[in-house]
Amino acid sequence: xxxxxxxxxxxxxxxxxGRTALPRxxxxxxFEEPWQGRALGMGVVVLERTGASWEEFRRHLVTAIRQRxxxxxxxxxxxxxxxxxxxxxxxxxxxxxxx
Amino acid sequence: MSTEHGHxxxxxxDSELALRARALEALLAEKGLVxxxxxxxxxxxxxxxxxxQNGARxxxxxWTDPAYRERLLADGAKAIAELGFVGAQGDNxxxxxxxxxxxxxxxxxxxxxxxxxxxxxxxxxxxxxxYRARVVAEPRAVLGEFGLExxxxxxxxxxxxxxxxxxxxxxxRPAGTDGLTEEALRALVTRDCMIGxxxxxxxxx
Numbered sequence: 001x002x003x004x005x006x007x008x009x010x011x012x013x014x015x016x017x018g019r020t021a022l023p024r025x026x027x028x029x030x031f032e033e034p035w036q037g038r039a040l041g042m043g044v045v046v047l048e049r050t051g052a053s054w055e056e057f058r059r060h061l062v063t064a065i066r067q068r069x070x071x072x073x074x075x076x077x078x079x080x081x082x083x084x085x086x087x088x089x090x091x092x093x094x095x096x097x098x099x
Numbered sequence: 100m101s102t103e104h105g106h107x108x109x110x111x112x113d114s115e116l117a118l119r120a121r122a123l124e125a126l127l128a129e130k131g132l133v134x135x136x137x138x139x140x141x142x143x144x145x146x147x148x149x150x151x152q153n154g155a156r157x158x159x160x161x162w163t164d165p166a167y168r169e170r171l172l173a174d175g176a177k178a179i180a181e182l183g184f185v186g187a188q189g190d191n192x193x194x195x196x197x198x199x200x201x202x203x204x205x206x207x208x209x210x211x212x213x214x215x216x217x218x219x220x221x222x223x224x225x226x227x228x229x230y231r232a233r234v235v236a237e238p239r240a241v242l243g244e245f246g247l248e249x250x251x252x253x254x255x256x257x258x259x260x261x262x263x264x265x266x267x268x269x270x271x272r273p274a275g276t277d278g279l280t281e282e283a284l285r286a287l288v289t290r291d292c293m294i295g296x297x298x299x300x301x302x303x304x
Binding site for chain 1: 114116117119120121123124126127130132133134137138139140141142144145146153180183184185215216
C-alpha cells in the first residue's frame, strides 16, 4: 500500500484478519472510550505518512498483543487498542522516527 | 455464540491509556507525522464505512455482470472480497438469489447474526423476538406486514443465520431498468431488499 492512500475499512479488516482483528460487536467497531478511536486513527495515518505496509504494522501488533495480555477486569477492546499504541511506537522506533 | 457479543468487561476505570494516547498524539504532531484533523477524518470515515451501500454495490454488480453473479452465488465471501468487502475471520457469506418462483428471506433465530460487511448494522426489528420467531413459522404473513405480498405460487425460503454462516439476498432486477447504469441500479437496492423483506422498486409500476 503506497503512502497517502487511505485504505477502506474492509482493507484494514483483511490486513488484520485473525488474532489481530479489530474488536467488533455484530459488525460495529467497538470504541468504549474516545482514545481507542484515536489509537486506530493514529495507526492508519502513521502508515499513510510513512508508507509502511499493513504487514509491517501487523507484525508489531502481534508482538504488542502477546506482550500485553488484558489486565484482570480489563475489556478486550481496551487491551487491544493499548497494543495499537505500542505497535505504533514500535514501528516508528524501528524506522528511527521516534527515539 | 461468538465472543463478539460479549459485553461483560469494562475499560479500566482510570484514564491512564487515554493520557498515553494523548501523549503519543502530541508527540506525533510535534514530529509532523500526524495531524489531529487527519485522525478525526479516519475515525469518522471508519465509523460510517460499513453500511447497506456495500451490499447494494454487490447486487448491482451482479445484475450487470453475469459472470460476477455466478461467482457471487458460488462463493459469496470470495465475491464480496473482490469488491473490497471483507468480514471477520471465519465468516462465511452465502448469497441466495430470488427467482420468479423462489423468494428468500433472512433471519437469525438465535440472536442477531447479520452480514455486516455488506449490510452494516441490523435494523431493530431484525433483532426483535417477534420477527425472529414469526418469520420462520409464518413467513408469508410477516412479509405481508412489511408490505410485500407474494403470489401463492412463489416459494418462500427462510435462511437462519449463525456466527459461521450469514446470508445475503440477491433480489431480482426490476423490469424496465435496462437503460440504467450500474450506479443508478445501486440506488434501487435497499437494505430490506437484501434481507428479503422487500423487493426493489422502480417508482413507475
